[in-house]
Amino acid sequence: MPxxxxxxxxxxxxxxxxxAIFREMFQLLGEAVTVRDPSGALVYxxxxxxxxxxxxxxxxxxxxxxxxxxxxxxxxxxxxxPLTHDDIPSVRLLRGERVEPTLMRTVNLTTGEVRWDxxxxxxxxxxxxxxxxxxxxxDDVTDVKTAELRTRILxxxxxxxASSLDYRETLRNIVALAVPSLVDYCAVDLLDGSGDIERxxxxxxxxxSAALAEQLRSLPTTKLDRQRPxxxxxxxxxxxxxxxLTDATxxxxxxxxxxxxxxxxxxxxxxxxxxxSVPRRTIGVMTLGTDRSGRRLxxxxxALAEQLxxxxxxAVENARLHTKLSEVAETLQKALLPRALxxxxxxxxxxxxxxAETELRIDVGGDFYEFFENEGVWLALIGxxxxxxxxxxxxxxxxxxxxxxxARSEPAPASILSRLDEALAEESGRALCTALCxxxxxxxxxxxxxxxxxxxxxxxxxxxxxxPEAGPVLGAFDDANWPxxxxxxxxxxxxxxxxxxxxxxxxxxxxxxxxxxxxxLSSQAGEDPKTVLERLEAALAxxxxxxxxxxxxxxxLALRR
Amino acid sequence: xxxxxxxxxxxxxxxxxxxxxxxxxxxxxxxLEQALSEVANDKHLVIDLRQLExxxxxxxSVLVAANQRALDSGQRLGIVNGGTQVQRLLTxxxxxxxxxxxDTLEQLLHGA
Numbered sequence: 270m271p272x273x274x275x276x277x278x279x280x281x282x283x284x285x286x287x288x289a290i291f292r293e294m295f296q297l298l299g300e301a302v303t304v305r306d307p308s309g310a311l312v313y314x315x316x317x318x319x320x321x322x323x324x325x326x327x328x329x330x331x332x333x334x335x336x337x338x339x340x341x342x343x344x345x346x347x348x349x350x351p352l353t354h355d356d357i358p359s360v361r362l363l364r365g366e367r368v369e370p371t372l373m374r375t376v377n378l379t380t381g382e383v384r385w386d387x388x389x390x391x392x393x394x395x396x397x398x399x400x401x402x403x404x405x406x407x408d409d410v411t412d413v414k415t416a417e418l419r420t421r422i423l424x425x426x427x428x429x430x431a432s433s434l435d436y437r438e439t440l441r442n443i444v445a446l447a448v449p450s451l452v453d454y455c456a457v458d459l460l461d462g463s464g465d466i467e468r469x470x471x472x473x474x475x476x477x478s479a480a481l482a483e484q485l486r487s488l489p490t491t492k493l494d495r496q497r498p499x500x501x502x503x504x505x506x507x508x509x510x511x512x513x514l515t516d517a518t519x520x521x522x523x524x525x526x527x528x529x530x531x532x533x534x535x536x537x538x539x540x541x542x543x544x545x546s547v548p549r550r551t552i553g554v555m556t557l558g559t560d561r562s563g564r565r566l567x568x569x570x571x572a573l574a575e576q577l578x579x580x581x582x583x584a585v586e587n588a589r590l591h592t593k594l595s596e597v598a599e600t601l602q603k604a605l606l607p608r609a610l611x612x613x614x615x616x617x618x619x620x621x622x623x624x625a626e627t628e629l630r631i632d633v634g635g636d637f638y639e640f641f642e643n644e645g646v647w648l649a650l651i652g653x654x655x656x657x658x659x660x661x662x663x664x665x666x667x668x669x670x671x672x673x674x675x676a677r678s679e680p681a682p683a684s685i686l687s688r689l690d691e692a693l694a695e696e697s698g699r700a701l702c703t704a705l706c707x708x709x710x711x712x713x714x715x716x717x718x719x720x721x722x723x724x725x726x727x728x729x730x731x732x733x734x735x736x737p738e739a740g741p742v743l744g745a746f747d748d749a750n751w752p753x754x755x756x757x758x759x760x761x762x763x764x765x766x767x768x769x770x771x772x773x774x775x776x777x778x779x780x781x782x783x784x785x786x787x788x789x790l791s792s793q794a795g796e797d798p799k800t801v802l803e804r805l806e807a808a809l810a811x812x813x814x815x816x817x818x819x820x821x822x823x824x825x826l827a828l829r830r
Numbered sequence: 831x832x833x834x835x836x837x838x839x840x841x842x843x844x845x846x847x848x849x850x851x852x853x854x855x856x857x858x859x860x861x862l863e864q865a866l867s868e869v870a871n872d873k874h875l876v877i878d879l880r881q882l883e884x885x886x887x888x889x890x891s892v893l894v895a896a897n898q899r900a901l902d903s904g905q906r907l908g909i910v911n912g913g914t915q916v917q918r919l920l921t922x923x924x925x926x927x928x929x930x931x932x933d934t935l936e937q938l939l940h941g942a
């Protein structure tokens with residue numbers, strides 16, 4: 270390092286007068302400068318260094334041993350490993366070791382102040398190569414390191430919060446992020462719907478003490494108490510900082526005698542409680558504390574903790590909302606599909622239903638099907654309602670239940686479609702619905718379509734027929750009617766009804782299309798309905814796999830005489 | 831393969847012409863509704879589907895609603911039919927018969 274050579278050569282040529290000038294120069298430097306003599310004693314410190322070490326004069330410094338000064342601090346390297354007196358760069362240099370610039374974190378055990386220092390050392394040589402001392406320049410990089418730490422913590426918290434919908438796991442990860450890089454101890458308590466405070470995550474730096482960590486985690490659930498700090502933070506939504514904890518505060522913080530004795534064991538120095546707030550309410554509290562590290566928490570720590578708290582709160586709220594929505598969707602979906610296919614004498618049935626993948630993974634689609642019976646006559650309905658999600662789901666529900674009711678007065682496909690058209694027209698909004706309605710008889714079916722893709726009948730030799738001609742879509746026109754077709758079905762013939770989602774399935778370059786569907790069905794002649802639909806589902810999945818886009822609703826029914 | 835939906839508006843032969851391109855589905859129906867609301871008071875409107883690559887049932891419902899509004903307000907609304915998939919769905923659902931649908935823009939501008 271050229272700088273060191275230069276400085277050493279300069280030092281070697283110093284006269285007493287020169288040394289005085291250099292001392293003056295050092296005094297003016299903003300950086301702290303110290304000199305250690307060959308015996309290891311600190312013999313010189315400029316003004317900045319004296320202030321840094323907490324001495325009024327050089328005399329006072331010289332009266333203290335280097336080890337005694339060190340004892341006032343908790344010293345760690347940049348990875349959090351404790352450093353002893355022998356690890357100090359200037360001491361190592363005196364032993365003849367090669368020393369690179371070293372980053373150190375010190376905590377003043379009296380004031381709790383934290384500093385990050387970059388130490389650069391160089392040898393002061395006297396004549397004939399003898400070491401006269403070691404010069405250390407101490408660069409205070411606290412601001413840079415603190416900002417770096419905060420940025421890293423916030424960036425990582427963003428990653429953690431986006432990684433899972435299991436909020437308990439998310440909170441455990443957030444707590445693990447804060448300990449030990451930011452604080453010695455971190456815990457999260459959440460308020461549940463019945464006013465109970467539940468400990469969801471906790472971690473202490475002292476990993477060796479696994480029992481302690483477990484005790485902190487397994488705190489019993491308690492009632493919210495607005496007289497105590499956690500209750501106050503939840504009620505006010507504002508943070509509480511206890512810079513220098515007293516036993517009285519510990520008593521207030523403790524939930525019971527047992528908890529108090531554990532807190533006393535930890536002997537915390539500073540604690541901050543920050544709210545986990547979402548708009549208009551606080552759903553929990555994050556507690557961060559220092560003990561062994563001796564660091565005193567300050568306003569900057571509070572600001573960072575509050576930011577973590579806000580982010581964690583949003584994650585918790587989103588996860589809870591998602592759970593609720595999923596439950597709603599599941600309930601809806603159960604209501605939207607027949608529980609099981611009925612047993613219809615003379616017919617074998619199979620169904621395929623795959624709702625679109627939406628962002629929230631709420632699997633309610635606009636496609637539907639229904640089997641219903643009136644005085645021994647079986648009918649089937651398959652359809653596709655415009656739109657997606659809960660709004661579409663309510664319309665599919667109307668269609669399915671409307672068809673059941675309509676079948677009671679006149680179990681004919683065309684008149685059922687007509688009733689459904691009326692029901693849809695009465696609905697507010699402009700929902701449209703395509704549908705195919707089918708009445709099953711021993712050797713034939715009666716079928717009617719409202720703007721829906723035709724059914725495909727697969728003969729045993731693989732030849733295909735399409736029925737029927739479609740009438741208009743439901744919900745669009747005032748004066749519409751729907752033609753019916755009667756189609757005879759031979760034993761072993763398969764009738765397949767499907768929604769647009771099947772032929773509109775997006776592949777790498779194009780959509781699945783009617784031709785692919787027809788070819789697949791033709792190749793499956795003679796197979797049973799369940800096998801055919803399983804193969805169709807597999808073919809659609811394979812076709813869509815290269816597209817990279819989400820799938821649409823898909824529904825299909827297969828019936829074999 | 832999915833391409834973005836776009837609406838371009840120009841005036842031709844005294845009619846406002848909305849040219850749709852890309853895919854009109856549940857995701858893009860809103861932007862067509864927006865464009866339609868801006869031309870709601872125009873006397874003669876043409877929706878040109880020739881460059882439309884795909885339409886689904888939600889897209890159809892926007893066309894049906896536009897047709898209903900046109901009937902109510904006395905607006906003249908014509909639709910230029912699109913490619914294979916668009917034609918198939920318009921025909922299947924009965925829109926080709928019941929709406930003013932033509933194969934070319936000229937038919938709509940000069941005819942009737």
